[in-house]
Amino acid sequence: MHHNRGPATPTVLRRSNGRYVPVEAAVDPVELAFEVALVKLDASDLIVVGDSIVQRGLLTITEIDEIAASYPPRIRAAVRRINGFAESGTETLVRLWLEEMRIPFVQQFMFRDSQRADFLLGRGLILEVDSVAHHASREQQQKDYNRDQYLRGLGYVVFRVTYDDVMRNWKFASEQLMLIIQRGEHLKIPAFRRGAR
Known part of the structure; x- marks a missing residue:
């Protein structure tokens, strides 16, 4: 990319x-x-x-x-194809790739406690796209780490990509993401939602 x-x-x-x-x-x-x-x-x-x-x-x-x-x-x-949902250019580039690959997603997915994730793929895979500007400080990185822990605790699979992943290493990052999708992990319903069917 x-x-x-x-x-x-x-x-x-x-x-x-x-x-x-x-x-x-x-x-x-x-x-x-x-x-x-x-x-x-x-x-x-x-x-x-x-x-x-x-x-x-x-x-x-x-x-x-x-x-x-x-x-x-x-x-x-x-x-x-402009929708204005992306909070960074890298997020838009990832959205375009998801559309090209025909991977169903929800952009700016709202989960418990009115928090948002960049993308929900399928029912249980959260894809976060970190821009340089919003994720460079140690404090923000710690918040991201804690959020990932929270999402995993809810039963989501979390896959996070950085600016460098999107702009310089997309072949590798996207291959790893596709492995998760090919295993069907994105289709698993998070544990907290199973009772709310």
């Missing part, structure tokens, strides 16, 4: 009214920046950017759809 980007080149957008709009400012309005993303980024990077924009409340899904409405079908298809 490693992405290489070449040198930046100036972008000029042609609006539907035929006028050209040069991108000149150091910080463009988010609508214009997203429009540049529509023409410059590949589908997965566009979805990552779109998820981030929606998650941060900078634009809504409706606004993003409206901006993309006059673009070619392949771009609109990518835009339709």
